[in-house]
Amino acid sequence: MDSKTTIIVKAVVIPLGFVVLILTITAIFVLKCRRDRKKDERENLHYSFAPYEQWQTPHQPDNQQWQAAHHSHNQWPMHQYPTASAQMEKPLVGCHPFGLAEGSIRTPGAMVWVKALLLGLCASITFAQSLDGIYDLVRRRMPKHVDSFRFSLVDFNSTSNDQFIVSTAANGTFLVQGNSLSALSYGLHRYLADVALVDIYWFVGSQLHLAPTPLPCLSTPLTGSSTVERRYHFNTVTFSYTTAFWSWEDWELQLDWMALRGINLPLAWVGQEKILVEVFREIGLTDAEISSFLSGPAFQAWNRFGNIQGSWGGDLPYSWIDSQFELQKKIVRRMIELGMTPVLPAFTGFVPRAISRVLPNATVVNGSQWSGFDERYTNDTFLEPFDPSFTRLQRSFIQKQQAAYGNITHIYTLDQYNENDPYSGDLDYLHNVTHNTWLSLKSADPNAVWLMQGWLFYSNSHFWTDERVKAYLSGVEEDQDMLLLDLFSESQPQWQRTQSYYGKPWIWCQLHDYGGNMGLYGQVMNVTVNATQALAASDSLVGFGLTMEGQEGNEIMYDLLLDQAWSRQPIGTDRYFRDWVKTRYSPGGRNVAVLEDLYQAWDILRKTAYNNTRLTSTAVSKSIFELQPSMSGLLNRTGHHPTTINYDPFSLVQAWQLMNSAASKDCSLWSQPAFLYDMVDITRQVIANAFIPMYTNLVSTYHGGASVSKEGSNLIQLLRDLDSVLSTNENFRLSTWIQSARSWARNDTEADFYEYNARNQITLWGPKGEINDYASKQWGGLVSSYYIPRWQRFLHYLENTQASKYNATEIEAQLLAFELKWQEGTSKSTRAESRDLRSVLAKVSRKWPSVFGDQNSP
DSSP: OOHHHHHHIIIIIHHHHHHHHHHHHHHHHHHHHHHHHHHHHHHTOOOOOOOHHHHSSSOOOOSOSOOOTTSOTTSSOGGGOHHHHHHTSOOOTTBOGGGOBTTSOOSHHHHHHHHHHHHHHHHHHHHHHHTHHHHHHHHHHOGGGGGGEEEEEOOOOOSSSOEEEEEEOTTSOEEEEESSHHHHHHHHHHHIIIIIOOOEETTTEEOGGGOOSSOOOOSSOEEEEOSSSEEEEOOTTHHHHTSTTOOHHHHHHHHHHHHHTTOOEEBOOSSHHHHHHHHHHHTTOOHHHHHTTOOOTTSHHHHHHTSOOSOTTSOOOHHHHHHHHHHHHHHHHHHHHTTOOOBEEOOOSEEOTTHHHHSTTOOEEEOOOOTTOOGGGSSOEEEOTTSHHHHHHHHHHHHHHHHHHOSOOSEEEOOSOTTOOOSOOOHHHHHHHHHHHHHHHHHHOTTOEEEEETHHHHHTTTTOOHHHHHHHHHTSOSGGGEEEEETTTTTSOOTTTTHHHHTOOEEEEEOOOSTTOOOOOOBHHIIIIIHHHHHHHOTTEEEEEEOOSOOOSOHHHHHHHHHHTTOSSOOOHHHHHHHHHHHHHSTTOOSSOOOHHHHHHHHHHHHTTTBOOOTTBOSOOOOGGGSOOOSSSOTTOOBTSOOOOOSOHHHHHHHHHHHHHHHHHOGGGGGOHHHHHHHHHHHHHHHHHHHHHHHHHHHHHHHTTOOOHHHHHHHHHHHHHHHHHHTTSGGGBHHHHHHHHHTTOSSHHHHHHHHHHHHHHTTTSSTTOTTTTTTOOOOBTHIIIIIHHHHHHHHHHHHTSOGGGOOHHHHHHHHHHHHHHHTTOOGGGTOOOOOOHHHHHHHHHHHOHHHHOOTTOO
16 A cells, blocks of 8 residues: 555545444434333333533543643643544533433433443544554654554553553563553653663664564563653754754654653744744735844744844745745644644744834834844844733734644743843833733633743843842743743752742753753763752652753763653663663664673763763853864853863773774674764864863963964864864764755755855854854864864964964954855855765874874773
8 A cells, every 4th residue: 555545544534434433333322212212201210310520531631731740731631632622522511422312311221332432432532543643653763563562541540640551462562551642652762772772863863673573572561650740842042053954854853752752842933933924914014024023044043032133144035934834834743643742932022123113002112132233133122011912913823823733732932031131120010021921822822821931030140130030920820821941950040049930830951052062061960869859849840851052962961851750769870871872882682782891981971071060161061173263261161151171081082992992892883873973972072172282282382482383283183183083974064054954945045045044153143253153063064164264364373473462353353254254155165075984083093192092002
């Protein structure tokens, strides 16, 4: 059967079959009921009719999208099963199911049949349709094992959150039972990763197809129960730093990864410009006025925040808006199929400046200037929520969104003051802003829950005093109508100073990465111990979440927090890392056992790079070679873009030696995608660390009055060798990012505009370098075409300028001229050759014994 026929069968034949079956059985029961009623009349018998609620099994929670921590939305979450909710609605007063008249069903026999019919049909239709998503996941990723798994939604009659049981059935298949789709997916993942030794990863991709045949049996069932109701994923800016140019194939991998990790509350922030444009057109704004407001595809997150407006390098094509809207439809549909509740956008209040033309009496204010941008691109216009037009636009936005995607969620993301101070700090003003925003949401969706990032309370802590935070949050009078993301819990938690956000539900989040920085970094103790302690200390904590700005590496740190959501005790990281390594390097339990060298290498990483306890550096590090060259200010940066290395750099060299030693003993590792990715990643960090003392030597030599020719040559050669290593893997290439951006274009003009956006974000971040190097990357092609030429210009300046005459302003202007020129390049100059990592590493490591150490002593 071809795919088209399969689709027709699923979409038409099967539903029609259900309809025919239901109508046939209904007719039989109607006839039986009429016959029994006549019998009752003859015998003058009267039986009491059990209320509907008594046989509506099991009892359903109300249709709120989430409730307090002690009420699990995952116990028969009817909002995830639209067919079932329609079937299970209470009948009208005075009526019975199937429209039979009061008193028409009186005999015990008929009653039992009707109960069985209703429960059977509701259960079978609900479960058959709702389970399609997880069965499809198995078909996508494990086509040889489609018949190996059976999934069942069950009620464990427990007050806990999500639960699963995985067991071996009598026929040798595996039965996965859970009280939600998310529980089923996570239970499946636990079996695949822990028993079958296969998994799915961001950059490596899916290895689930490598599961052995037959699948390994279970001696005892696998069981698990989540400690939190919600597992959240995505920072708002991830949709610019990471997913800006993703294809549907990229999203399919991501969504399957999310489902198997138990994520049930993801942000769905793609394509909202389509809805926004329709809302703006509806009130009379022209396309030109709207276009002047919208930002380019690599910067849309900050346009939605009200930080920036307009687009440098060209206007946003409407073809982009349409294509992203179509992509969003696929994304939210798949989220629903996999048991997730999408968090959709709402109207924030940020509008084009021309709003005063169409709504001359509207109350608007200008936001604050952001990150040094010219007024043309910032000071966004904000429609005050207490203006009647705000509610009108909110209602229009949400109604149009529901029409586009269906009534699939009641949770909406809405951030009004992200790095953007309110018009006034008056407590009543702040209260009124949130109160009227909340009312606008409720007017559009009576069940609305407002999800907000708590980042503002940390980033603008000078403004957001405790009194102002309390006043602002108090505007939402019903605590259950708001959900806060404590965005940076592992380093800068705000839940303690706000007394758990004054009783409003909140999620403990790991931010970890800013701008897609690529250094090896983690806080294994904070992510496990602190998260567990917060759960015990705060009654309003309802979830754990991932809120990295860029999804760029260090994948084990994110797995760790998501798995902590299923453990009441802090996870022991020594065993955790060992299990993670075993699955990663022996997919499907291949014949060759994982070498001890690999375990030791990752244990070194666990104790060093992934165990930062010096919270002067609070996030993933950045290498100094990614920064605009200078004689000062590059070293020992702290905060959330640190250049400080908080471990002994030689420990990483030892880890590299162990990895290399393992590959010399087991040559098959050189053909494993996971090992190749990790080897590039660790090599990249070793070289980045080695750049620091070389740079320090350069600075001291220059200040000593000697020539820096030798030191400069060493720096450039090291970067060239780094570029050759990075270029062996498509996940570390500039060309991958650029080609992804260009692929969305309909013509060369659009392709060049998208490429300009892609280039600008990872370098200047703004038309004039307003946030220069914030989102820098260690990518092959970027090192060779951008960082090396930039350092060469800097070194040339040093060679021709005495230390006493060094002028930072002068060299910065020269470097900026190069940086601006680079933005105009095209993909023809960024393609990198693919080379064999094994041979490249052999050459590079022999060339730099001072960097990689003695190859004979791991």
